[in-house]
Amino acid sequence: MLFDLEEISNMWNNYSRQISTELRTLSHFRAQVALGTTQANKPQSGVTLGTIHSVKGLGFDVVFIMGMNEGTFPDFRALKSTDALYEEKNNAYVALTRAKRLLYITYPLVKKMPWNGDQLQKPSRFIEMIAEKPKPDFN
Numbered sequence: 057m058l059f060d061l062e063e064i065s066n067m068w069n070n071y072s073r074q075i076s077t078e079l080r081t082l083s084h085f086r087a088q089v090a091l092g093t094t095q096a097n098k099p100q101s102g103v104t105l106g107t108i109h110s111v112k113g114l115g116f117d118v119v120f121i122m123g124m125n126e127g128t129f130p131d132f133r134a135l136k137s138t139d140a141l142y143e144e145k146n147n148a149y150v151a152l153t154r155a156k157r158l159l160y161i162t163y164p165l166v167k168k169m170p171w172n173g174d175q176l177q178k179p180s181r182f183i184e185m186i187a188e189k190p191k192p193d194f195n
Contacts, residue, residue: 108151119155124148125163125177148182 130144
């Protein structure tokens, strides 16, 4: 238990250095802990599992982006609003640019839906945008 208190104290100190005084609240601190942004920046080996929002500003040698199917990314709710779709496009850009060396993009061919069984999936429009982008000619 003493170790837990020490760890929370370290997280609060990291949080306090990153966030201005007027924005510092317990609820914001708890949200940052949940996102993993209060951890000390120590070089680590292994795998980082994170959301697009939690890895903003970070870079990784190899990145796997899963769930790049239409209706998941972009989210089906974002398809109803131009602003939300633009935000999803920005999030896709953030996700794609986290990779330093290798980027893997995956999506399911079939998704099990609770209301109507298996449903065929199609790739995200963002994958299609990448594929359509003209490649530079170095010849």
